[in-house]
Amino acid sequence: DGGITQSPKYLFRKEGQNVTLSCEQNLNHDAMYWYRQDPGQGLRLIYYSQIVNDFQKGDIAEGYSVSREKKESFPLTVTSAQKNPTAFYLCASSSLTEYGTDTQYFGPGTRLTVL
């Protein structure tokens, strides 16, 4: 089945540790996105990528890093520099037919808790 997978579903991290969240898609989409959701807030864009080996910062990129070595994969690393990393993280992908009209397909999310 085509879709987006994220792993793990739940992740616990000690303060000061880096952690990497996985996102894989088999939809042959060019664009991939990482969002963060906090209680009572909308999804906020962390990073996005439109092509392999290229990515752009979103609104809240500080303390995060990404890579796009393969079209199918867009892992997100939450570094120790991220001051408040406990949140729900959603990955999405879309085609790039025309900006604004391509719907995003979302993964199931990863809930990260910093202990």
Added chain:
Amino acid sequence: ILNVEQSPQSLHVQEGDSTNFTCSFPSSNFYALHWYRWETAKSPEALFVMTLNGDEKKKGRISATLNTKEGYSYLYIKGSQPEDSATYLCAYYSSASKIIFGSGTRLSIRP
């Protein structure tokens, strides 16, 4: 600062009743508006993509309208059913390539 507001934050509706809620967005630099439905324990799913002022889209009992001049979109659900229970998100696309999501309207249908 670009802001996208959804109201109400939550809504409880009796099964069979119709309901509607609002997404407000900046009227300047508008490019597109998306509606998504997010059921508990599932991933958000796209409902509508709207680009033109006056657009009306429909999918079954759910429909949406768009007013880009005043900066709002309405989502309507006719004859609510338990399976309509979800959080409904709107996402504003600006012409400056910014995507901003609202915080959602959480809809609960009482049987």
